[in-house]
Amino acid sequence: MRKVILNLQQLFLLCSSIILIAAVPSFLAGDDGIEFSLLRYGESVAGTLKNLLNPDSLTLYIHSQNMILEPMPVNLSYEFVNEIYEIPLFPEVWDIVIYTLFLLLISFAAVIILAVMLGWCAELLPPSYKRAALRISEFLEALPDLFFVFCIQLAVVWIYKKTGFLAANPFTSSREPSILLPVITLSIVPAIYLFRLQLVLSQTEIEKDYITFARSKGLSNSHIVFHHLIKNTISELSIHLPFIMLLLFSQMIILEYLFNLNGIIQILLSEQPAATRAVLLMLIAFPLFAAVKGIKLFIKKERISNAA
């Protein structure tokens, strides 16, 4: 029960910090140019809170550019007029939020499974290969995420050009959203990070006495790895899960542009009221928070039930 209250408290604090963050632009932006004003910031936070209390009042600004043709005898050229519509937020954004969350959570699961699996496999290799794997993962981890994105996009298109085989949809079109490639590119960098961490952790773990004891009893290497090593490294790995989440989310921001995804970031970055931004951020952040906490809890439970 105490745990639940503690988590709820954390969730509440997360919620308030998101509201504070979403209101930051009003702290800086004056009517013309920069004007620092705490008063305006406070007003904006209060306004956000008021809007949050009745969610039906939340609105979404839709920016559209309409082509207008002047009557024929006057002018043959046409002009574009920018217009902003205001529509209620709620039934409108669910699809987009769910799509973004789906990508993030799928890649989160993929990252953990992939890194832990590869970590297991690497443990079974002879030591020289293990060191090579560590070196390679250290090198790959140092590369920027954009590098992978460009390489994957180029490779897919190159294969398509050569063989006519389109492995996956490299850009979202209006008809079909691309899912496979964004998930793969999202998970590469965090998976390498987690994999390297797993290798480093098990390197220190494998020197401990209980492993030596298990060896001297004549247990096989694979038995030791699966039954002892993993269970003890994975709880330390779970400390890094929030960082993995952050990595995924911040990569999602650029992937959405590079893959032309129809996701939440483009709405967040267009001109929107602070309350709407806060709500959208919360809709994304809560499931991520829940996923991180849930997996941590699951690992802890497993460990306790194993120990008992």
Added chain:
Amino acid sequence: MLHKLNAFYSGTILLAIILLLSITVPLFMTEPSVQQFKYNFDQKSLKIPPFSPSEEHWFGTDRNGKDLFYVIVDGAKYTIFFAFVITLARMLLSFIGGLVFKRLFKKSWVSGLLQGFQFVPQSLIVLFVLSPLLFYELRTQSVFSYTETLLIQLFVLVAVGIFPLGKIIAETADSLSQNEYVTCAKHMGASPLQITARHILPHLWPRLFVLAGRQFSQVLTLMLHLAIYHLFIGGVKITSGQVHDQFNNFATVSNEWTGLISMYHRELMLEPFVVMIPVAAYTVLILCVNVMTKSLEKSFDKRTLY
């Protein structure tokens, strides 16, 4: 000791060479003039930019005929310098803040509030704050001059990083002050200032260097993520792409690499080398910084063991 730090020294030397080249080359070399086309009389063939890499243009040219080698070399110093200044300011401020408000950072409600930075990426926050200020429509003027733009960007980029970094430094300092000798010193009547100076700082220094290295590569990544959304450090020039403004061209003012990558992103499927050359340069830079940080970290780990 020296051969252990080999990776660190080679990284430093590489960075120094890049910086030196970037500062000196534009002094001695004028920017090659733009060639609209190349006509070969023998084969009767006409070539228009982008020219692929050749002896004349080492890295080729972009679609406007700009020499990529010159642009890359010129941009290096700005890229490194911006990232360096931001990292330094962040480290300094959060070092002071982390030590002064050490107790405050330990409180659960503060760390709860700082969770926002754990689930909302920094690039998103910076884009929230800066995009209403710095973006302008085609054929209008930006509200701010280039210097003002730069200052605002520096301010926001530094401010957004202080809180998470301050938390890390405060936590490190706190774990250092849990040591027994600190308790001893406290009982002997040492003032907090003395304890910080004598017992915490000597152990904190090496970690600060490692943290600074990580911050540097983080700042570079952040700059790239911002540049993807056309928020270039130093300012953006927006021009019309075609007669009817079907698309806008965003150009960097300072030629810094992240801006170049974003600027040439459109070429990815047309002439991949145009965008891959800045990407390669940027990758080398980040790789260099990361390798340096790693080797620094390893050498300090060994030293604390003995």
